[in-house]
Amino acid sequence: MIAKAEEKQKKLGVISQRRWYPACQRIRKAIDSGNLGTPVIGQVTMLGWRDKAYYDSDPWRGSWELEGGGVLINQAPHQLDLLHWYLGEIEEVYAQWDNFNHPYIEVEDSAVATVRFKSGAISSILVSNSQKPGIYAKVHVHGSNAFSAGVQTDGGAMFVAGQSTITDPAVNDLWTIEGEQGNLERWKEEDAKLFREVDATTYFFTLQLEDFTQAILEDRDPASSGYDGRETVKLIEGIYQSGRTGKPVRY
Numbered sequence: 472m473i474a475k476a477e478e479k480q481k482k483l484g485v486i487s488q489r490r491w492y493p494a495c496q497r498i499r500k501a502i503d504s505g506n507l508g509t510p511v512i513g514q515v516t517m518l519g520w521r522d523k524a525y526y527d528s529d530p531w532r533g534s535w536e537l538e539g540g541g542v543l544i545n546q547a548p549h550q551l552d553l554l555h556w557y558l559g560e561i562e563e564v565y566a567q568w569d570n571f572n573h574p575y576i577e578v579e580d581s582a583v584a585t586v587r588f589k590s591g592a593i594s595s596i597l598v599s600n601s602q603k604p605g606i607y608a609k610v611h612v613h614g615s616n617a618f619s620a621g622v623q624t625d626g627g628a629m630f631v632a633g634q635s636t637i638t639d640p641a642v643n644d645l646w647t648i649e650g651e652q653g654n655l656e657r658w659k660e661e662d663a664k665l666f667r668e669v670d671a672t673t674y675f676f677t678l679q680l681e682d683f684t685q686a687i688l689e690d691r692d693p694a695s696s697g698y699d700g701r702e703t704v705k706l707i708e709g710i711y712q713s714g715r716t717g718k719p720v721r722y
Contacts, residue, residue: 473697484683484693485700487552488675491682492641493662494622495553498612501620502557506648508616513558513586513594515550517542517608517625521600526576533576541578543568543707547598550624552695552703553610554586554594560702563587564709565719571601584710596710611645621645640666 476483489495501507519542531537538545555561566584573580581599588594604627611621626639642659646652679695686693709720 473701476697482683482686482693483697484679484686485695485697485703486676486679487549487695487699488679489549489553489624489641490556490695491675491678492622492624493665494641494643494658495610495624497643497658498557498610498620498622501648502612502614506651507612507618507620508614509592510558510590510612511592511615512613513554513592514609514611514613514621515547515554515594515596515598516611517547517550517598518602518606519546519600519608519625520603520605521546521573521580522603523573523575526573533573533578535577538578540707540711541570541573541576541580542598542600543579543582543710546600547582548703548707550598550608550610551596551706552699553622553624554596555699555702555706557610557612558588558590558592558594560589561586561706561709561722562589563719563721564706564713566596566710566713568710568714571599573600579714582710582714584713586706609644618648619645620648640671 472483490499498507502510526533533541564584564586566582568579568582570576570578570580580601582596584596586594586596607623607627608625609621609623611619613619621644622641623644624641640662642662643655646655683693705722709722713720
């Protein structure tokens with residue numbers, strides 16, 4: 472798709488609406504401004520839950536052939552995309568994954584990984600669907616100047632498309648940048664207010680679609696491009712391959 476879009480001089484984007492959460496954008500702005508220094512360490516932690524009824528609701532769920540994987544390919548891509556957005560291109564990944572409490576599916580319900588990025592940054596990843604009823608999903612970034620910033624993108628029992636709604640706002644749960652720590656509580660209040668006033672299941676998609684429209688009009692890349700989507704898939708495929716072989720995967 473990327474090659475065809477380039478050949479035809481068309482725009483290609485990948486949905487990653489969490490990039491438009493205000494809490495996620497604050498981290499990106501802190502990186503771009505230099506206030507966070509150079510990102511050197513990342514953390515992704517996603518502790519969720521999917522029950523048997525969820526997997527029984529569609530025949531493709533939980534199979535290698537039809538779904539292509541489990542928590543990594545279905546629930547974790549948004550957090551992994553944010554990690555890539557903050558830390559850049561992937562260089563190496565080493566991982567383990569398994570199925571701990573979903574015997575009725577073929578695929579993994581949990582995975583851990585360590586990642587080296589081309590920038591020199593490193594990151595840990597823990598994603599799982601094995602914590603009932605679901606705890607949270609977080610992405611944290613630590614800078615070369617010793618300051619840190621983080622976002623809780625999801626809380627509690629996480630959103631299931633077509634089955635539930637988003638109940639917890641995305642908030643900055645970590646912010647130690649000098650002179651900005653006092654903003655944390657105000658930001659949380661602002662973000663909670665926004666999530667009360669909009670339908671969060673559609674609002675941030677709309678913002679992304681508006682950006683894609685502007686990318687066409689301005690002849691620029693969309694904020695979430697085909698290359699971004701490929702990088703996230705590359706990370707997921709690397710985790711699967713490393714888990715199968717027991718060896719690091721280098722790019």
